[in-house]
Amino acid sequence: MLSAEVEVVNALGLHARPSARLTALAGRFRSEIWISRGARRVNAKSIMGVMMLAAGRGSSLKLEAEGPDEVQAIEALRALIAAGFDEKG
Amino acid sequence: MFSLQGSGIGGGVVIGRARVFESGSRDIERRRIESADVGHETARLDRALEQVKSELLTLADHLPLTAPPEARALLEVHAMILDDPSLVQEARAMIAEQLWNAEWSLWTQAGHLAAQFSAFEDAYLRERGRDVEQVADRVLRALAGTRVQPAHVAAAAIVVAHDLSPADMLAMREADGFVIEQGGSTSHTAILARSMNVPTVMGLATACQRIQDDDWLILDGESGTVIVSPDEDVLAAYRARQAIDSLERERLQKLVAVATRTRDGRTICLQANIEHPDEAAEALSAGAEGVGLFRTEFLFMNRSVLPDEDEQFEAYRQVVQAMQGRPVTIRTIDIGADKTLDGSMSAQAPNPALGLRAIRYALAEPQLFLAQVRAILRASAYGPVRLLIPMVAHDHEISLSLEWIERARRGLRDQAIAFDPAMAVGVMIEVPAAALCATHFARRVDFLSIGTNDLVQYTLAIDRADHEVASLYDPYHPAVLRLIQSTLRAARRAGKPVSVCGEMAGDPLATRLLLGMGLSEFSMHAATLLRVKREVLDGDVTRLAPRVARLIACDDPVRSRSMLDRLRADPDGARPQR
Numbered sequence: 001m002l003s004a005e006v007e008v009v010n011a012l013g014l015h016a017r018p019s020a021r022l023t024a025l026a027g028r029f030r031s032e033i034w035i036s037r038g039a040r041r042v043n044a045k046s047i048m049g050v051m052m053l054a055a056g057r058g059s060s061l062k063l064e065a066e067g068p069d070e071v072q073a074i075e076a077l078r079a080l081i082a083a084g085f086d087e088k089g
Numbered sequence: 090m091f092s093l094q095g096s097g098i099g100g101g102v103v104i105g106r107a108r109v110f111e112s113g114s115r116d117i118e119r120r121r122i123e124s125a126d127v128g129h130e131t132a133r134l135d136r137a138l139e140q141v142k143s144e145l146l147t148l149a150d151h152l153p154l155t156a157p158p159e160a161r162a163l164l165e166v167h168a169m170i171l172d173d174p175s176l177v178q179e180a181r182a183m184i185a186e187q188l189w190n191a192e193w194s195l196w197t198q199a200g201h202l203a204a205q206f207s208a209f210e211d212a213y214l215r216e217r218g219r220d221v222e223q224v225a226d227r228v229l230r231a232l233a234g235t236r237v238q239p240a241h242v243a244a245a246a247i248v249v250a251h252d253l254s255p256a257d258m259l260a261m262r263e264a265d266g267f268v269i270e271q272g273g274s275t276s277h278t279a280i281l282a283r284s285m286n287v288p289t290v291m292g293l294a295t296a297c298q299r300i301q302d303d304d305w306l307i308l309d310g311e312s313g314t315v316i317v318s319p320d321e322d323v324l325a326a327y328r329a330r331q332a333i334d335s336l337e338r339e340r341l342q343k344l345v346a347v348a349t350r351t352r353d354g355r356t357i358c359l360q361a362n363i364e365h366p367d368e369a370a371e372a373l374s375a376g377a378e379g380v381g382l383f384r385t386e387f388l389f390m391n392r393s394v395l396p397d398e399d400e401q402f403e404a405y406r407q408v409v410q411a412m413q414g415r416p417v418t419i420r421t422i423d424i425g426a427d428k429t430l431d432g433s434m435s436a437q438a439p440n441p442a443l444g445l446r447a448i449r450y451a452l453a454e455p456q457l458f459l460a461q462v463r464a465i466l467r468a469s470a471y472g473p474v475r476l477l478i479p480m481v482a483h484d485h486e487i488s489l490s491l492e493w494i495e496r497a498r499r500g501l502r503d504q505a506i507a508f509d510p511a512m513a514v515g516v517m518i519e520v521p522a523a524a525l526c527a528t529h530f531a532r533r534v535d536f537l538s539i540g541t542n543d544l545v546q547y548t549l550a551i552d553r554a555d556h557e558v559a560s561l562y563d564p565y566h567p568a569v570l571r572l573i574q575s576t577l578r579a580a581r582r583a584g585k586p587v588s589v590c591g592e593m594a595g596d597p598l599a600t601r602l603l604l605g606m607g608l609s610e611f612s613m614h615a616a617t618l619l620r621v622k623r624e625v626l627d628g629d630v631t632r633l634a635p636r637v638a639r640l641i642a643c644d645d646p647v648r649s650r651s652m653l654d655r656l657r658a659d660p661d662g663a664r665p666q667r
Contacts, residue, residue: 015213016220016277020166027172046175047166048202051217054209086400 003064004074010084013056018085023047025080031067033077044077090320093300095268095293097313098279101334103247103266103288104327107304107317109297110250117229119193122184130184134191137231141224142171148256156259157284158367163255163277170224176202192232199225216276223254247308249300255281262287266308268296268315282310290315341619345376349622351604352629359622360418360612362590366404369411371615376622379416381612382477382538382590383408385461386424398460398467405468416473418538418612419465420517421458423447423479442552447480452489462497469509476514477538482522487533490514519543519591524572531583538612539576541591545569564593565602565653570641574606581607588612600624601656605637 010018026033026044033044037059042049044063055061061081065073122130149164170176176198183194199221206218248264250257252271255278261267266288272278273292282289288310300306300317307316307327316323349357360381361372372380388396388404396404409417425446451458465476478490494514501508518524519540531537541564546553548569551562563569573589580587588610593599595613597620603611604625611621636656643649 016166016217017162020162020169023169023173043174046173047169048173048175048206048217048221051214052205054211054214086396 001064001066002070002074003062004078006061006063006078006081008055008057008059008061008081011057013059014050014053016051019047019050021085022077022080023050025076026073029065029067029069029073029076031065031070031073033063033065033073035077036062036064090316090318090323091299092314092316093293093296095290095296095313095315096273097309097311098274098282098289098291100266100282100286100288100310102307102309102311102327102331104305104307104324104331105245105247105265107249107268107300107302107306108246108264109300109302110248117192117196118190120190122188122190124188127185127188130191131181133232134180134184134195134228137191137228138171138177140231141227142168144227145171145256148259152259156262157281159280159284160255160259163281164259166277167220167224167254167256170221171228176221176225192229195225195228195232212273216273219252219272219276219278220254223252223257226252227254227256247306249296249306251297253278258282258285266306266310267291268293268300268306268308270294270296341623344619344622344626345374347622347626349378349625351625352627353631355609355630357604357625358588358610359618359625360416360588360610361615361618362595362612363408363615366407366411368615369408372618373412375615375618377415377615377618379418379473380408380412381418381588381610383417383419385420385422389422389424395457395460398464401461401464402467405465405474406471409468409472409474412472414472416475417468418475418477418515419468420477420479421448421461421465422451425450442546448478448486448490449480452486452493455493458493459497462494463501466494466497466501466508466512467506469512470507474509474512475536476512477517478515479517479540480519480543481516481530482520484526484529484533487516487530491533517543518576520547521572524576527576527579528582531580531585531587534585536585537576537580537587539573539587539589539591541569541573541589541593544572544591548572564599565649567641567644567649570602570606573603574641577607586610595621597621597624598657601628601633602637602640602653604628604630605633605656606641607634 008014014022023045034041035044035050035053037053037055040053042053044050063074063077145164145168149161152160179198180194183189183197184191202221203218207215209215246264247266247268248261249268250270253267253269258267258278258281262285267282269278269289269291270293276291279289279291288308290308290310290313293315304318305324307319307324349359351357358378360379361375361377362382363369363372363380364384365387369380388401405419425441425444445453462476465474468474476494481487491514498508498510513535515534515536515538516523516530517538517540518527520543523530524544527537545551545562545564549561549563549566551558553559553562577587589603589608590612593603594611595617597617600621601624613621636652640649640652640656643652
């Protein structure tokens with residue numbers, strides 16, 4: 001099991017489209033992946049779960065992964081979130 | 090006649106007959122299954138999920154070119170909900186473990202998820218529950234074997250429905266308006282309606298009961314009012330307003346294919362300003378002959394990691410290819426050191442407008458500048474590109490910029506990466522120093538572009554955002570007009586192209602003035618392009634020129650104001666002059 005902390009930097013936070021990108025990326029890995037914010041912990045492959053984190057800009061998220069590609073999974077997700085999902089505005 | 094009030098999503102006013110779709114409340118079949126049927130029931134659910142997913146993705150792949158860029162993303166979000174384990178795996182578990190039928194299992198799980206969202210205080214998140222329900226509703230329709238696509242809706246009909254998913258709305262995009270019981274301004278359906286610019290009112294809870302098929306409706310998408318079965322005089326008043334609006338739109342639309350030539354036969358080039366690659370489509374449909382100003386700041390704002398050369402290249406190439414051979418002018422980064430790249434304020438510069446910004450900032454961060462220049466050069470392999478440098482005031486800023494551009498060219502050549510060696514390089518004329526040195530600058534670069542907004546601010550020392558002095562912001566101040574005039578003259582003498590890309594270029598009230606100064610290249614937001622074009626078609630440069638020359642030479646504000654008013658009011662520029 002690996003984990004990492006990352007901060008949400010994009011303006012709108014984890015609204016629908018970033019959540020969709022995050023979920024799609026998580027779905028490419030075989031590992032089980034969870035994201036938590038405070039007490040809420042969700043499956044990173046569930047778009048509804050990710051949206052339910054209600055993670056606005058500045059929120060701190062914890063990523064956890066367990067499985068054969070956990071290293072790559074954590075790094076890829078961390079990079080996507082830290083880059084602000086490349087969104088405009 | 091009575092009226093209903095919902096929340097206005099936008100799109101203006103429309104009058105039409107109602108086409109009511111049955112209320113969404115339905116009886117969900119709830120039945121126990123035999124354990125021997127679990128496999129069969131699960132397969133039914135999976136088939137329905139697959140069917141809906143492929144419908145949504147097919148719809149996304151076959152969107153018309155005119156569809157808003159949001160449409161595709163919204164459909165994809167809905168398609169992803171179909172893969173969501175919290176919906177699908179839980180529904181499968183209900184079938185297998187509790188022996189419920191597919192319909193009831195799916196509906197129950199969707200209900201659980203929606204309920205969790207409805208507990209949020211945030212309006213945006215509350216609306217996300219509707220997304221699950223809309224997707225589940227589609228799957229239920231597929232399970233029932235009913236056609237998932239709603240009936241084709243004729244034009245001139247206003248759709249009245251309990252709830253519509255973005256996919257439903259796209260399938261019914263021929264409709265003239267939408268009245269929807271569910272949802273609010275942050276729903277995905279509302280986002281889509283706004284981007285399609287179709288009159289829409291949402292959150293009108295009793296619409297399906299109170300409105301009947303074929304009722305006449307006046308739908309005001311701005312105020313959120315729906316007038317049902319309006320009286321003759323109310324209808325007449327709205328019709329008159331609507332007729333004027335639509336006549337205007339039609340007239341303007343007809344101008345798209347007309348060559349942009351003045352009455353005295355001068356060809357004028359009208360281009361579009363864009364801020365995001367997606368806007369290229371809008372520019373083309375307004376008939377823009379190119380992109381006169383592609384602001385690249387969107388790539389750099391609101392992020393903590395800078396876009397690398399490849400990411401920038403992709404964005405620039407997308408626009409160049411979308412414009413299909415028309416020229417694209419890409420302006421290098423125009424942000425300042427007062428804003429950090431993630432949008433937060435850093436150590437406050439004493440006076441940001443006069444501080445380290447635009448080309449000053451780029452030259453202070455040469456690696457960032459070099460990456461951008463390389464990305465722009467690489468995009469030039471895909472169509473005509475011009476590179477534009479903002480806020481130049483000093484000769485050495487031009488020298489340094491040209492050196493970096495040459496270094497980028499050398500690097501690309503060494504790496505055997507394609508670019509256009511003849512790519513034009515120009516500078517913005519937006520500080521008075523540049524306007525006064527325009528003769529020299531015009532010799533040093535391939536073209537000039539006048540940014541009127543900053544030129545007005547710097548010439549008059551007015552910050553338009555400061556309410557105390559905003560009223561002193563005047564693009565028609567003789568000092569501003571004289572700087573524009575002398576810049577145009579300098580470019581003409583040097584034989585270099587010059588354009589105006591500030592707000593003035595997109596203001597139809599300024600078109601004749603600029604034509605009279607001899608301007609032949611305008612760049613503006615696509616939304617105002619056709620209105621400016623109409624002014625150009627009506628203009629006669631030969632007649633306008635002496636009138637404009639007198640106006641610019643005039644120091645008496647009252648007289649110059651009345652000359653400007655006459656210039657605007659006189660429709661054909663043909664009134665004999667004294």
